[in-house]
Amino acid sequence: MQLILESLFNGVAIGSVLLIAALGLAIVFGLMGVINLAHGELMMLGAYSTYVTQLVFKTPLLQPFYNCYVIVSLIVAFLVAGIVGILLERSIIRRLYGNPLETLLATWGVSLILQQFVRSVPLAYASGFIITILIGLILPLIIPKKVHHHSRAYVVKAGVWGISVLFGLLSANWLATSISRIGRASARNVDVTAPMWMRGGFDFLGITFPVTRLVIIIITIISVFSVTWFLNQSVWGMRIRAVTQNREMSECLGIATNKVDVLTFGIGSGLAGVAGVAVSLLGSVGPNVGGSYIVGCFMVVVLGGVGNLLGTIIASFSIGIMTDLIGAGRLISIWPDMPTPLASTVDFFATTSMARVLIFALIVVFLQFRPSGLFPQKGRMVEN
Amino acid sequence: MTLLEVHELNTYYGESHILRGVDISVDSGEMVCLIGRNGVGKTTLLKSLIGLLPTRSGEVLLNGESIVRRSPHQRAQSGIAYVPQGREIIAHLTVEENLLLGMEALPGGLKRSSKIDPIIYELFPVLKKFLSRKGGDLSGGQQQQLAIARALLGEPRLLLLDEPTEGIQPNIIKDIELAIKRIIRETDIGVLLVEQHLHFVRQSDRYYAMQRGGIVASGETGGLSKSIVDQFLNV
Numbered sequence: 001m002q003l004i005l006e007s008l009f010n011g012v013a014i015g016s017v018l019l020i021a022a023l024g025l026a027i028v029f030g031l032m033g034v035i036n037l038a039h040g041e042l043m044m045l046g047a048y049s050t051y052v053t054q055l056v057f058k059t060p061l062l063q064p065f066y067n068c069y070v071i072v073s074l075i076v077a078f079l080v081a082g083i084v085g086i087l088l089e090r091s092i093i094r095r096l097y098g099n100p101l102e103t104l105l106a107t108w109g110v111s112l113i114l115q116q117f118v119r120s121v122p123l124a125y126a127s128g129f130i131i132t133i134l135i136g137l138i139l140p141l142i143i144p145k146k147v148h149h150h151s152r153a154y155v156v157k158a159g160v161w162g163i164s165v166l167f168g169l170l171s172a173n174w175l176a177t178s179i180s181r182i183g184r185a186s187a188r189n190v191d192v193t194a195p196m197w198m199r200g201g202f203d204f205l206g207i208t209f210p211v212t213r214l215v216i217i218i219i220t221i222i223s224v225f226s227v228t229w230f231l232n233q234s235v236w237g238m239r240i241r242a243v244t245q246n247r248e249m250s251e252c253l254g255i256a257t258n259k260v261d262v263l264t265f266g267i268g269s270g271l272a273g274v275a276g277v278a279v280s281l282l283g284s285v286g287p288n289v290g291g292s293y294i295v296g297c298f299m300v301v302v303l304g305g306v307g308n309l310l311g312t313i314i315a316s317f318s319i320g321i322m323t324d325l326i327g328a329g330r331l332i333s334i335w336p337d338m339p340t341p342l343a344s345t346v347d348f349f350a351t352t353s354m355a356r357v358l359i360f361a362l363i364v365v366f367l368q369f370r371p372s373g374l375f376p377q378k379g380r381m382v383e384n
Numbered sequence: 385m386t387l388l389e390v391h392e393l394n395t396y397y398g399e400s401h402i403l404r405g406v407d408i409s410v411d412s413g414e415m416v417c418l419i420g421r422n423g424v425g426k427t428t429l430l431k432s433l434i435g436l437l438p439t440r441s442g443e444v445l446l447n448g449e450s451i452v453r454r455s456p457h458q459r460a461q462s463g464i465a466y467v468p469q470g471r472e473i474i475a476h477l478t479v480e481e482n483l484l485l486g487m488e489a490l491p492g493g494l495k496r497s498s499k500i501d502p503i504i505y506e507l508f509p510v511l512k513k514f515l516s517r518k519g520g521d522l523s524g525g526q527q528q529q530l531a532i533a534r535a536l537l538g539e540p541r542l543l544l545l546d547e548p549t550e551g552i553q554p555n556i557i558k559d560i561e562l563a564i565k566r567i568i569r570e571t572d573i574g575v576l577l578v579e580q581h582l583h584f585v586r587q588s589d590r591y592y593a594m595q596r597g598g599i600v601a602s603g604e605t606g607g608l609s610k611s612i613v614d615q616f617l618n619v
Contacts (some may be wrong), residue, residue: 117479235494242474242485249472252434254489254538 002186006207007330008321013198013213015320016220020278021293022312023223024271029298031244032264034093035100036105039297040290041114042269045084046077046276047285051190052123055179060062067195070277074219077273080130086262087133094261115287123182128172136164150190189286197214198281216278223274228309230267240264244307303363305373315374319359326353386448387574388433388542393442395425395432401430404597410542410574413476415564417585417605418578419616420594421447426578427469429594430544433576434466435459446542460489465540469547469578471531475520479511482519484532491536496527504533507563525556530562536567545577549584561587580617 021043028036049101053073057066088110096103118126139160147156175185194212201208231237242250243260251257281288300319304311325331329350332343370376388410395403402425410416418426419514431437435456446450451459460466465486475481483504487494502552508529514522519530528548535543545564549557561584568575577586587607593616595599601612 235496238477238481238484238494239488241477242481245476246472246474248436248456248487249468249474251456252436252460252466252468252472253485253534254457254493255485256457 002206003330003333005205005384007324007328009207009209009213010328011321011324012317013320014215014323015037015317016217017275017278017282018296018300018320019313020216020220020223020318021272021275022316023220023227024268024275025297026268026301026304026307027227027267027271028265028314029301030312031240032261032268033100034097034265035104035107036088036093036268037263037294038088038105038111038114039269039272040294041111042081042085042272042290042379043279043293044118044285044287044290046081046273047192047280047289048118048123048126048190048276048304049073049077049080049273050277050280051192051285052127052175052182052238054192055182056175059178067197068234069195070215070281071365072373074274075278077277079134079273081273082266082270083130083133083346085135085139085272088255088269089262089265093265094258097261100266108287111290115290118287119187120185122176122185124175124179125172127175128168128184131171132164133167134164135167139164186297187287189284192280193285194281205308212281216281219274220277223271226315227271231309236260280281282369299360299363303373305375308373308375311373311375322359322362323355326350326358327352347382386410387414388432388498388576388612389443389444389445389448391445392567393429393432394440395428395437395525396440397428397437400415402597403432403439406594406597406599408576408592408599408602410576411570412541412574413568413572414590415568415575415577415588417588417591418576419580419585419591419595421616425441425597427546428469428597430466430546430576430578433459433544434464435469448568460538460540463489463490463491463539463541464544465489465535465538465542467528467531467535467546467548469550469561471524471527473519473527473530478515478516479519479522479530480515483511483532486534486537489562489578501537504537507536507566508533508559525552528552528560529556529563532563539571541573543573543575545575545579547578547580549579549581557581582617 024042025036025039028034050073053076054069056062057069058071088107092110093103096106121319140157143156143160147153149158198215201210202214225354231240238253239250239260240263242253243255243257244264247257250260267375275293279285279293296319301312302317303319304313304315319357326349329346331346332338338346349355367373386409390408393403393406394401406429408416418429418447420426428437432439432532435451435454439452442452443450446462446464447464451462466555475486477485480500482498483500484494484498487498510526511530511533514526519527522530532545532548548560552560564575565587577584577588585591586608588605591602591608592599592607593612593614601616
């Protein structure tokens with residue numbers, strides 16, 4: 001019993017990291033059909049955002065609130081990755097809709113650019129840049145509508161960006177001087193240290209559950225529920241579903257499809273940022289951290305059935321549980337008197353990387369029989 | 385009052401010239417029918433009017449305002465509703481959600497508080513029964529009714545209908561006809577319709593006959609002679 005519970009917990013923990021990482025991709029790839037190879041780098045940006053947020057919370061002003069930096073960094077990471085995603089959509093992906101190969105190459109290029117960006121730009125100035133764009137995008141929403149239609153609207157627009165740049169520069173400067181560690185560019189990996197309450201474990205039924213893992217599971221559950229609610233219950237969610245299914249007709253019905261694209265991509269990217277927070281809690285953060293997750297993310301989305309959120313959830317948890325079963329050699333502990341040849345095979349695969357190899361092989365075999373994943377789309381509308 | 389005026393409209397697919405200097409007009413409260421054999425550019429004209437196809441030259445005026453430079457969603461918000469050939473119901477959304485999306489064309493778009501006008505269920509009672517079904521699971525005739533209902537919920541001033549009777553059983557054609565006539569009577573909208581079904585053509589006030597991308601004949605449908613019918617309809 002204890003063994004099963006422990007195995008289940010580990011599996012769910014691995015699965016929830018996969019799920020949170022794949023959730024954004026399930027929207028961007030599953031719903032919009034955009035192959036975004038920079039998704040891992042958006043996660044990396046989320047992880048770096050956590051790092052910067054943590055350092056900001058170490059400054060004397062925010063020191064008393066240090067324990068809640070994780071919660072704040074979730075919002076920060078969502079915004080940072082979301083904004084970079086929106087920039088990416090507006091500048092590159094928008095021009096490539098319907099050209100999957102070009103999108104693949106272009107986003108791969110973007111992923112390399114982003115990796116180099118965090119190596120050669122000091123984090124303080126990168127943060128200043130993001131703050132500039134954030135203010136520049138949000139300020140026009142606060143200004144009353146009348147101003148936008150005024151004949152001198154461009155003056156207001158220029159003023160808005162002027163203010164944003166000023167704020168961006170000031171905050172970059174402040175960050176660079178008060179936190180010397182992010183004032184210089186560095187290619188080295190950084191570590192996010194968990195606050196006190198997240199260290200250690202939580203004993204239950206004789207098993208220790210690491211608190212970090214529990215926090216990641218909770219973040220994943222909250223993200224999944226909010227995404228499901230947003231897509232199925234909100235007006236914008238309905239617009240997203242309509243546009244992803246029938247772009248032309250949605251446009252003819254009066255939906256501004258370009259706005260919907262920006263929003264969809266922004267949310268998908270923002271979720272990558274949230275995944276980055278989870279990743280930063282698991283290990284050290286470097287420019288290449290995204291690369292190790294991207295393949296897994298695509299596997300999860302394809303295995304679950306493209307465009308199917310439930311499939312993504314089930315696929316990530318089954319991969320998680322399988323990884324734990326194989327990677328930790330649990331079959332031997334479950335069945336100790338296994339015949340020797342079988343036992344040595346199980347033992348052979350009982351490392352993280354070999355488990356990964358075996359699982360990918362199994363997925364490839366599975367997709368031979370079910371090419372459209374666990375939950376293929378059914379019914380009269382498939383042909384359309 | 386003239387609702388829609390089209391002057392010298394030219395549309396190309398790549399390099400091939402499809403619409404050649406089309407001139408038409410539609411008044412409020414009027415049903416105008418576009419006839420012509422397959423491939424003469426009727427659907428292209430409707431798509432150019434809603435904005436799905438870019439027009440190379442010419443002018444489209446809605447209530448005297450030029451809309452040529454507007455995108456389809458802006459045209460929808462200016463009061464043009466489009467029911468395409470093949471209905472284009474959003475298949476994985478429920479009937480109710482499809483209807484709600486019709487209200488995106490209203491000023492301010494769809495809101496959480498938007499309610500479906502019950503007149504729709506009066507016009508097409510079948511929709512009320514299937515509200516929670518997926519739109520793609522309806523039969524062709526039901527989808528057509530849903531598409532028209534969806535278009536009407538945006539309270540358009542001009543309704544573009546592309547072959548509403550194609551592949552639909554006669555009793556539903558009758559329902560659709562009654563619904564459209566009632567809407568014209570009650571809300572004074574203009575309807576521009578592409579049709580092959582002779583009975584339906586005769587319900588319109590005026591007709592334009594198309595040939596090779598241009599308008600070659602027009603007039604009151606009362607004066608639609610047998611020779612014109614033979615020449616321009618696939619019957």
